[in-house]
Amino acid sequence: MSFKNFKVVPKMIYGRGSFAELENVLAAQRKQDSDYVVFLVDDVHKGKPLESRIPLKAQDLLVWVNVDDEPSTEQIDSLTEQVQAFSDKQAVSVIGLGGGSTIDVAKAVSLMLTNPGGSAKYQGWDLIENPAVHHVGIPTISGTGAEASRTAVLCGPERKLGLNSDYTVFDQIIMDPELIQGVPTDQWFYTGMDCYIHCIESLEGTFLNEFSKSYGEKALALCREVYLDDHPEKDDKLMMASFMGGMSIAYSQVGACHAISYGLGYVLGYHHGIGNCIAFDVLEEFYPEGVAEFRRMLKKHNVTLPKNICKDLPDETIEKMVKVAKSMGPLWHNVYGDNWAEKVTDEMLTKLYRRI
Template sequence: MFRNFRMISSVVFGRGSFNQLDDILSAKRKDAFMVFLVDDVFKGKALSGRVPAKEGDLTIFVNVDDEPKTKYVDSLVAQVKGHASGLPDGVIGIGGGSTLDLAKAVSLMLTNPGSAADYQGWDLIKIPAVYHVGIPTLSGTGAEVSRTTVLTGPTKKLGINSDHTVFDQVVLDPELIAGVPKDQWFYTGMDCYIHCVESLQGTFLNAFSQAYGEKALELCRQVYLEDWPDSDDRLMMASYFGGMSIAYSQVGVCHAMSYGLAFVLGVHHGIGNSIVFDYLDAFYPEGVAEFRAMLEKIKIELPRNITKDLTEEQLDTMTNVAFGLAPLWENALGKDWQTVMPKERIKELYRRM
């Protein structure tokens, strides 16, 4: 049976479109309140003063120095529930991929019982989320369009993957990603580039995924190998199309292994993908060569030797986290992936990093 996946209901794109947020939310306001989850990097900055919070609304500046953890989601949900009786009219995430993932997770856990850790997996959410809006201030992760909210739990790093995760509304304003530090701009963009390479070479590929993935890849090449005056606009659309490319497909070897790095070492997703991808010539030779050309053009130095002091137990944990992501491996290597990629081969790749 073909999967009838959910897409974002409403999208607004354009420079200055953030100014429409108040009007967009006004149509959704009832008798409750709105929750704004804003990356704390904007605390005291101009953007925080533009958030259209009304009297009674709750604005929380979230910290994403570390990637989102299930226990952080649970604490945010408790804070929202303690703010007022009843559910909010909406949850709005303003920030990079981690902030958007927090917004998606909080909106889900306001309506579903238990801990966010209970829902790490595929299609475990049963009750729709409250209305939720995503406004990216970084581009590349595809978090604004994906059905996943990536979380680190007590025993694994794994997303809450559900049609209910998808945002009801996204606001894509390229002005919001201007001035992002070069390294951060590069690493988040590489998340998009790498998952397009993985999708386009995966066994799950179909015409739907291919159409979005090829366009996203083209836009990434324009941003990171060429010089365009509207590169922020192009990168924002690459992120959107890249996220759509895996809606009917999946990522692969690099993402599976970066999850292991993140779980044990706390390496952020975009950096982790970039570190891993540089060692995957055997799987994605053309993509890795092009990635290295991007590194050279943008003058980025990848972190090296990050696993040299790990114990065998830590390497085993890292390997087990990666090995447990079966859909990613199957997309990359086919149904017999465990024969092609036994745990020892994964561990050996980690040792090289």
């Protein structure tokens, strides 16, 4: 039997107003007056109140990151070149401020500043050779668990796959529930459902153990308070659910929904949150109780999912998605166990996609 020896975020600050602590965190990294920090910030915050609160110094680099499309290896390589062209010195810290995509971008750039070659070279498990630049994650929308995970998910030349490594894990995260106020309802729902689905897949998977179960059950309970009970402290609860959902899969794995969603994201360009929701809605044979509850949440928040998006697609497009989904071996192992390859057939996956 093999045991994971996985890394967790070593430092974290939680609480309303805690974003103000970022300046002190960075002060500890700045040893000389010329030391600079790279701020990678979701461009949705440009011109908004949060922009004026970023503790930017004259020598720092602020980059507005567009995540209208899923993060790609091409985008990461371009951003890395931009940082390297900015100064001959190495940055003392890389800050990711935004949703899961922006946070993954920050993780990936911090890795590529210290590892040679393009980022596509490192898509997979434990391929990163050198420690990353010090990096900090600050979510402004919650659900993905990206702040807690050891992966930065990227669309590459051949597939959508993460830079999975202990070096990917943030050195510091700041979880300030005030930052997620005012997120549009659909985006708030889709991103939060990523956490809900993490929990369902983890709790019903073959890799389940008391570690992942403890985090997953609590995260799931918090999701229900947020999306069914409309709790007055729902922002605080969703932020903790996101973190715990990320922790729940650290010692287990996600499942069928994420495998199917990766195909939707890579081939059709659907963002991870909405892609998960579209996929989950047809997976009642895998997660009957979870899908039923998910549909109650959809109805409560008046969220309407796209329908029939794959029904009439050309066979070759479906084949591309099937190839992506089928390549997610660890996810299917969590669904079916050791004999997963016998059950995850092209025919089975094609039928699922045609129902979407």
